Each structure stands twice: as C-alpha cells, then as structure tokens.
Amino acid sequence: MRIVVLAVLVAACGFQVRASSTDDAAAGDDGAGPGPGSDGAMPDAAIDAMVDAAIDATPLLPCPPAPSGCTQFTCSPTACHYVCNDKRGWTSGRDRCVSLGLGCIATIEDSAENSCIVGATLPSFAAGTSVWFGFVQAASGTEPAGGWGWQCGSSSFVAGNWGTFEPNNSGGNEDCGLMIEGGAWIDGDCSTQARYVCELSRLP
Ligand SMILES: [Ca+2]
C-alpha cells in the first residue's frame, strides 16, 4: 500500500514538474508566436495594416468641376487645386475661393506642392501672370519678414521659397504672398490684380 501511495505521489510530482515546465515555456515563448516584441495578442504590424486599410477604404470626396474662369489641377491625392484667372486683389481672391466652393486660398506644404503649382500656373511677374497663394503677413508683424503665416490650416513650410531680396516690403505696403517666376515667393501689394490658387481638401 505504501508503495502504491509513493508511486502515486511520484507520478503526481512528475506531472506537476512537466506541467510547470510547460507553463513556463508557454509564458516565455516568443519563437513560435507572432514575433519579437509581441504581447502574444496581435502583432503591431498586423494592427498597422488594418488601420492603413481602414484609411485607404475611406472614400475621398470628388473634386468639383472647375467653375468658369478657373482650371483644376492635381498636386496630391487628397486635395483639389484650382487656378482662377479673373485677376483680383489678394483678399478678394481669398474670398472668391470660398464663395466658389473651392476650399481656401492655397496652403503650400512643401517644395513639391510649390513646384506643382508652378507647373500648373506658370507664374511670371514680368508677364503679369503671377498668382496669389495663402501666405499673408499679420498687421502686427515686424517688417519685412515677421508675422507671416497661412490663411488656412497650417504648414511648416514657413521659410518657403522667398525670392532674392524678398520679402522687402517695397513701398511700405507689401503684405500678401505672390508667386512669380520659378515658384519664387515675393511679398506683394495686396491690391495687385493677379490670378489666385485655391485648394480644397478631399478628406471627408
Ligand atoms: Ca496644400
């Protein structure tokens, strides 16, 4: 009887040891699972892929047809750009973007967007075909370079692409962003009559 009891205890002990060993292996296992760093649930990469897929599946809003006098062009998948050819002062152009349903006077995020606008509008101060965009100087800004910012949204492209010797506040009255040859920016007299670039987000 004692032998039988002892055998049962040994067997139970052995089982416990094996069970314990199995538990340890399960808790510490990372090789057969999703990979290093995994918490054992879903790998981070899989979660990222699901989020990306959800964003990709979000339908972008269509670009409205260009109104008369304006031409639509594309600089990014998530925005519609327009250049409107009825020359106006900066403020009037800004307001016209809104009233036409074309978003807002354009905010330039980077040099690629700057180049895209150049390609689509071929701005030239000499030819009288420069274009207004959404850069404007606050009245409180220190002349000539202080207080410049974007009318709509935000952009880290603040230094942007100022032309040589610009901004210079020539004549003491240049507070609006005008794009000229090669995409260079100048501070222009806001009452200058020029074309203007509007930008509408396609994100829902
Ligand atoms: Ca933009």
Ligand SMILES: [Ca+2]
């Ligand atoms: Ca100024």
Ligand SMILES: [Ca+2]
């Ligand atoms: Ca200037």
